[in-house]
Amino acid sequence: MTNDASVVAVEQVSKRYAGNSVQILDQLSLRVTEGEFLAVVGPSGCGKTTLLRCIAGLLPPDSGQVLHRGQQLGGPPPWLSIVFQDYNRSLFPWLSVRRNVGFGLRKLPRRERDERVRRALAAVNLEDSADLYPWQLSGGMQQRCALARAIAASPQVLLLDEPFASVDAQTRIDLQDMVLGICRELRLSTLLVTHDIEEAVFMADRVAVLSTRPARVVEEIDIDLGPHRDQLTTKESARFLELRHRVFTEVRRQARPAPATAGG
Amino acid sequence: MSSKAIPTEAAQPPYGVPAEARSKVRSAATGPGRSRVPPWRTRLWQLLWQVGFVVVLLAIWERAAKTADVPYLPPLGDIADGYVSLFHGELLTQELLPSLYRVATGFGIGVAVGISVGLLVGYLRAVEPWVRPVLEFNRAIPVAAVLPGALLLFGATDTMRVLVIAFGCTFPVLLAAIDGARRVDDLMLDSARIAGLSRPQTMVRVVFPAALPQILAGVRIALGIALIMMVISELIAADNGIGQYILRNQRLFRTADVYAGVLVIGTVGWVFTTAILQAEKRMLRWHRGWRSLPE
Amino acid sequence: MSINTLMSLRPLPTRTATVRAGKGLAGIAVAIGLWEAIRAAGLVDRRDLPSMQTVVTTAVTELIDGPLAQAVTASLRAWAIGLAIATAGGVGLGIALGLLPQVEVVTRPLLEFVRPIPSVALIPVALIVFGLGLRMEVILIAFASIWPVLFNTKAGVESVDPRHLETGRVLRLSRSARIWRIVLPNALPAIATGVRTAAAIALVLAITVELVTGQSGIGLYLQTSRVDGQAAQTWAAILTAGLLGYALNAAFLVTERRALSWSQEHRVQ
Numbered sequence: 001m002t003n004d005a006s007v008v009a010v011e012q013v014s015k016r017y018a019g020n021s022v023q024i025l026d027q028l029s030l031r032v033t034e035g036e037f038l039a040v041v042g043p044s045g046c047g048k049t050t051l052l053r054c055i056a057g058l059l060p061p062d063s064g065q066v067l068h069r070g071q072q073l074g075g076p077p078p079w080l081s082i083v084f085q086d087y088n089r090s091l092f093p094w095l096s097v098r099r100n101v102g103f104g105l106r107k108l109p110r111r112e113r114d115e116r117v118r119r120a121l122a123a124v125n126l127e128d129s130a131d132l133y134p135w136q137l138s139g140g141m142q143q144r145c146a147l148a149r150a151i152a153a154s155p156q157v158l159l160l161d162e163p164f165a166s167v168d169a170q171t172r173i174d175l176q177d178m179v180l181g182i183c184r185e186l187r188l189s190t191l192l193v194t195h196d197i198e199e200a201v202f203m204a205d206r207v208a209v210l211s212t213r214p215a216r217v218v219e220e221i222d223i224d225l226g227p228h229r230d231q232l233t234t235k236e237s238a239r240f241l242e243l244r245h246r247v248f249t250e251v252r253r254q255a256r257p258a259p260a261t262a263g264g
Numbered sequence: 265m266s267s268k269a270i271p272t273e274a275a276q277p278p279y280g281v282p283a284e285a286r287s288k289v290r291s292a293a294t295g296p297g298r299s300r301v302p303p304w305r306t307r308l309w310q311l312l313w314q315v316g317f318v319v320v321l322l323a324i325w326e327r328a329a330k331t332a333d334v335p336y337l338p339p340l341g342d343i344a345d346g347y348v349s350l351f352h353g354e355l356l357t358q359e360l361l362p363s364l365y366r367v368a369t370g371f372g373i374g375v376a377v378g379i380s381v382g383l384l385v386g387y388l389r390a391v392e393p394w395v396r397p398v399l400e401f402n403r404a405i406p407v408a409a410v411l412p413g414a415l416l417l418f419g420a421t422d423t424m425r426v427l428v429i430a431f432g433c434t435f436p437v438l439l440a441a442i443d444g445a446r447r448v449d450d451l452m453l454d455s456a457r458i459a460g461l462s463r464p465q466t467m468v469r470v471v472f473p474a475a476l477p478q479i480l481a482g483v484r485i486a487l488g489i490a491l492i493m494m495v496i497s498e499l500i501a502a503d504n505g506i507g508q509y510i511l512r513n514q515r516l517f518r519t520a521d522v523y524a525g526v527l528v529i530g531t532v533g534w535v536f537t538t539a540i541l542q543a544e545k546r547m548l549r550w551h552r553g554w555r556s557l558p559e
Numbered sequence: 560m561s562i563n564t565l566m567s568l569r570p571l572p573t574r575t576a577t578v579r580a581g582k583g584l585a586g587i588a589v590a591i592g593l594w595e596a597i598r599a600a601g602l603v604d605r606r607d608l609p610s611m612q613t614v615v616t617t618a619v620t621e622l623i624d625g626p627l628a629q630a631v632t633a634s635l636r637a638w639a640i641g642l643a644i645a646t647a648g649g650v651g652l653g654i655a656l657g658l659l660p661q662v663e664v665v666t667r668p669l670l671e672f673v674r675p676i677p678s679v680a681l682i683p684v685a686l687i688v689f690g691l692g693l694r695m696e697v698i699l700i701a702f703a704s705i706w707p708v709l710f711n712t713k714a715g716v717e718s719v720d721p722r723h724l725e726t727g728r729v730l731r732l733s734r735s736a737r738i739w740r741i742v743l744p745n746a747l748p749a750i751a752t753g754v755r756t757a758a759a760i761a762l763v764l765a766i767t768v769e770l771v772t773g774q775s776g777i778g779l780y781l782q783t784s785r786v787d788g789q790a791a792q793t794w795a796a797i798l799t800a801g802l803l804g805y806a807l808n809a810a811f812l813v814t815e816r817r818a819l820s821w822s823q824e825h826r827v828q
Contacts, residue, residue, distance in 0.1 A: 053454075056458065058454055058457060058458075076457055076458045076460070078460050080458070081458065082454075082455075082458050084451050084454070084455070086451055088554075089447075089449045089452065090451040090452060090454070090455045091455075092452060092455075092470065092473070092474075093550050093551070093553075094473040094474075094550045094551070096478070103455075104458075104459030104460055104461070107460075118414040133550055133553060133554075134554070135550070135553040135554040135556075136553065149455075149459075153459065200489040208286065257536055288661075294697075296700050301769065301819070302657050310664050310665075312662065314664065314665055314667065314668045317665045317666065317668075317669070318668060318669065321669070326723035335687060336684070336687045336688045393578075393579045393582040393583060393586075394582045394583065394585060394586035394589075395586050396583060396586070397583040397584075397586055397587055398587055398589075398590045400585050401801055401805055402801075404801055404804040404805035404808055405797065405800060405804055405808075406759070406762045406763045406766050406800050406801075406803075406804050407763055407800035408679075408763050408766040408767040408770060408779060409766050409777065409796070409801070410776075410797065411770065411781075412770070412781040412782065412784070412785040412793050412797070413794060413797050415785060416607040416608075416785055416790055416793060417603045417604075417607050417608065418603075453784060466797060487736045488677070491675075491677045492677045492679055492763065495677050495680045496678045496679050496767055496770075497768075499679070499682065499767075499771050500770060500771060506680075507680065508678065510683045511682075511771075512686075514683035514684075514686055514687055517687075519687055522683050522684060522687065523684065525680075526680050526681060526683075526684060527676075529680045530672070530673075530675050530676035530680075531674060531675075533675035533676060533677060534675040537675055537716070546645060
């Protein structure tokens with residue numbers, strides 16, 4: 001039975017790619033509850049992105065189901081937004097920043113659309129660059145543009161697919177804080193897929209660890225570091241180090257070649 | 265500096281040189297490998313040399329026209345007169361304008377059909393393997409050969425000429441649009457889906473702009489073909505039009521007017537090509553920036 | 560099957576290739592069906608649009624028995640000679656212009672002036688200068704086809720990495736050796752594309768000249784059949800011309816990919 005508080009429920013989802021004998025996901029179950037920040041980590045290539053695409057409604061699972069607020073939908077729900085890792089492949093290069101951010105808002109009346117765009121740009125600090133084109137921006141700014149586009153749609157659920165992997169370390173820190181701030185302020189339910197374990201522990205309320213392919217959830221760890229996270233103090237705290245150690249060990253255990261499993 | 269300017273199939277118009285290489289040409293004027301824009305003094309010298317070269321050629325022509333007694337070297341003055349006269353009065357309305365109408369209409373229809381069908385086929389991936397051989401075959405037919413068939417079916421009418429021009433223009437644009445549509449990044453399509461766009465909306469708002477570089481390359485090719493087909497359709501079965509004009513004058517041994525007509529066709533070609541290039545430059549500014557290509 | 564599938568050096572999984580080919584053939588069948596449907600619907604005079612079967616059988620008989628085969632041979636002869644001249648001239652001039660920037664600058668207005676003129680418009684001029692005959696046809700074909708070769712060669716030469724040239728100088732290669740062994744191979748992919756383009760233009764010119772002036776070849780065959788009202792022969796010739804164009808293009812592509820597999824575009828990933 002679906003927990004009423006879960007905004008996205010992944011139930012026994014299996015997926016393999018057409019024409020392949022490789023099983024990517026194997027009866028994977030996961031829940032994102034209302035308002036929580038969930039991070040998903042796992043060894044490289046374990047299928048995190050595939051899982052995210054199933055959750056987004058972009059990829060139908062072979063078996064099992066993905067429920068959005070208890071319902072099975074045919075495609076991406078309107079209250080769900082996603083930020084991809086490759087911003088220069090998902091932002092539209094022929095549109096300015098402003099137009100990119102307002103892309104999905106055509107159906108709204110002009111004034112409301114402009115207002116939403118303005119607020120989204122303010123939230124990511126891109127108001128001054130609103131009329132520039134993506135290629136004129138730095139990597140971090142482009143990702144902020146992608147973020148603004150995601151939140152301009154007033155989503156309830158935000159998916160992030162390794163969003164900071166393509167930017168430099170300094171920018172990554174700033175973006176992490178920005179995303180955390182936005183998620184708290186807009187009260188979003190967030191799912192972050194990342195290979196950076198520190199990032200996962202720092203940002204999330206809960207961390208789910210995936211096994212290698214075929215992937216399933218092997219552990220879920222509650223991150224009880226409190227709602228206020230600081231790049232410096234939180235990351236120095238004993239509890240953070242404990243949790244980080246725990247997640248790290250678990251991921252590493254998964255990354256080590258497992259004995260051959262039957263089936264899959 | 266040595267970015268690859270070698271033309272690739274998709275972006276390369278067979279009748280010309282890709283934009284990247286063209287800009288390299290300008291900067292290579294000071295020598296291969298150097299890319300600085302020549303300062304105004306060099307530019308002036310270049311201009312002088314160019315003008316001088318042309319003047320010398322014209323002088324040779326004029327001299328030969330006066331001394332040699334061959335029919336194919338009319339005096340430049342006669343050619344100039346003939347050229348100007350085609351832009352006035354009766355000649356304008358009876359010869360030039362009908363040609364312009366045909367080429368513009370045929371080109372317009374061909375490009376419109378090519379883009380719409382091409383984007384559709386490219387976007388709906390499943391359709392592509394079914395239609396590709398037929399499309400490639402139609403593209404491979406030497407366009408001149410189509411004319412007798414069209415004459416059989418439609419007679420020597422303007423409809424026939426416009427259709428023949430449209431036929432020649434459609435397939436390069438169509439195949440280019442398919443290619444462009446197929447290259448659209450999946451992430452962009454996903455972003456459109458997440459943003460709630462329907463398939464038709466995605467095709468218009470995402471696939472079309474993303475495919476524009478390839479489409480415009482195909483359009484450039486189509487323009488060349490349009491002019492060729494305009495001339496061919498008027499050389500063979502027409503009672504007016506520039507192509508017919510030059511053939512008629514050739515039969516009447518009015519050589520100067522033949523050259524004049526050819527120059528007018530060249531002018532029309534140049535005007536249209538420049539227009540397309542300018543439009544392309546403006547429409548693809550984002551593409552050049554995105555791909556870090558030179559202006 | 561698309562040319563791309565045909566030409567790929569990478570071995571495709573056989574099943575996929577077969578499926579693709581099957582779909583392509585089905586598409587051709589549908590196109591033929593459309594032809595017959597237009598015929599049946601009476602949109603055009605049925606005598607002018609014979610059934611595809613008639614067209615194909617006519618093509619086969621005409622090709623085996625004589626007139627169409629002779630026409631094809633005649634066209635190809637003019638085409639080949641004209642293309643050869645254009646290639647030699649275009650490559651030579653292209654290299655010269657690419658390596659002598661001063662000459663390139665001075666001649667640029669002239670070239671840019673001649674470029675937009677569709678070569679078919681020069682048929683009347685060629686008639687004045689050369690009269691009728693094979694010589695006129697070949698010269699016109701050569702003139703029309705030289706431009707893609709020239710401009711592509713020039714672009715290819717200009718894109719040679721200056722470091723490669725410097726290496727040649729350091730190795731004390733003579734000027735001609737540098738051209739032959741460094742510039743030319745570097746420009747070869749561009750030249751190949753230019754020649755392939757020129758081949759298509761040459762074929763169009765050949766047929767057009769034959770259509771307009773009555774020079775023997777496919778164009779003359781088309782003209783005579785049409786004027787005599789022989790629709791089947793006309794369409795058979797169009798079909799043959801299409802197949803010829805397709806085959807020539809494919810042949811060039813295959814040669815390119817085999818000979819130039821080292822170059823950027825043809826490298827198998």
